[in-house]
Amino acid sequence: xxxxxxxxxxDSYEGQEVNITCSHNNIATNDYITWYxxxxxxxxxxxxxxxxxKVTNEVASLFIPADRKSSTLSLxxxxxxxxxxxxxxPGGANNLFFGTGTRLTVIP
Amino acid sequence: GAGVSQSPSNKVTEKGKDVELRxxxxxxxxxxxxxxxxxxxxxxxxxxxxxxxxxxxxxxxSDRFSAERTxxxxxxxxxxxxxxxxxxxxxxxxxxxxAGYQETQYFGPGTRLLVL
Numbered sequence: 174x175x176x177x178x179x180x181x182x183x184d185s186y187e188g189q190e191v192n193i194t195c196s197h198n199n200i201a202t203n204d205y206i207t208w209y210x211x212x213x214x215x216x217x218x219x220x221x222x223x224x225x226x227k228v229t230n231e232v233a234s235l236f237i238p239a240d241r242k243s244s245t246l247s248l249x250x251x252x253x254x255x256x257x258x259x260x261x262x263p264g265g266a267n268n269l270f271f272g273t274g275t276r277l278t279v280i281p
Numbered sequence: 282g283a284g285v286s287q288s289p290s291n292k293v294t295e296k297g298k299d300v301e302l303r304x305x306x307x308x309x310x311x312x313x314x315x316x317x318x319x320x321x322x323x324x325x326x327x328x329x330x331x332x333x334x335x336x337x338x339x340x341x342x343s344d345r346f347s348a349e350r351t352x353x354x355x356x357x358x359x360x361x362x363x364x365x366x367x368x369x370x371x372x373x374x375x376x377x378x379x380a381g382y383q384e385t386q387y388f389g390p391g392t393r394l395l396v397l
Binding site: 207209214215216217218219222258260269270271272273274 | 285316322323326329372385387388390391
């Protein structure tokens with residue numbers, strides 16, 4: 174059974190870069206890795222998705238090593254509004270297990 | 282365009298009563314998902330509909346839980362004989378039909394259920 178692990182919580186000061194690493198040792202060849210962000214009292218929303226190497230968009234970067242057994246979400250220069258729970262979701266079409274996520278708290 | 286909508290936004294019920302939660306997915310999205318999120322916890326998969334395929338019900342916690350979907354539109358999640366442990370936020374999401382990789386899921390605001 175595939176198991177995804179990520180830190181339960183992280184704290185960071187405003188303006189710093191935050192890296193959240195997710196371990197997914199049993200990822201399958203065809204699986205993508207997707208990260209979601211959830212604010213209190215809202216549903217999760219898509220941040221970024223990748224298959225290998227590096228992906229960057231206007232919000233974040235995603236680093237995936239060659240073995241693809243982990244991935245790192247990088248948030249540049251976080252602000253207070255980035256305080257949220259971040260979920261790593263490796264898998265194909267039918268991977269629906271979000272796990273407990275990483276609760277990021279940005280401190281002024 | 283309109284996102285995923287859910288109703289009611291809040292529901293308070295008494296133990297033993299049945300409740301019905303509704304989800305309206307984004308138009309054109311053939312995949313629809315239901316999740317449960319207890320306070321301070323992650324998302325727990327309940328059921329997944331994709332097109333005309335048989336739904337994946339593997340996440341339903343007991344036979345008190347059921348869900349239906351009308352074609353490729355509205356879905357209802359029904360909880361019979363509610364228990365206090367059913368209190369949670371019930372989230373619905375929809376996506377385009379999977380092309381083999383993981384399609385982005387678009388979530389609704391959720392229904393907050395409180396069982397007294």
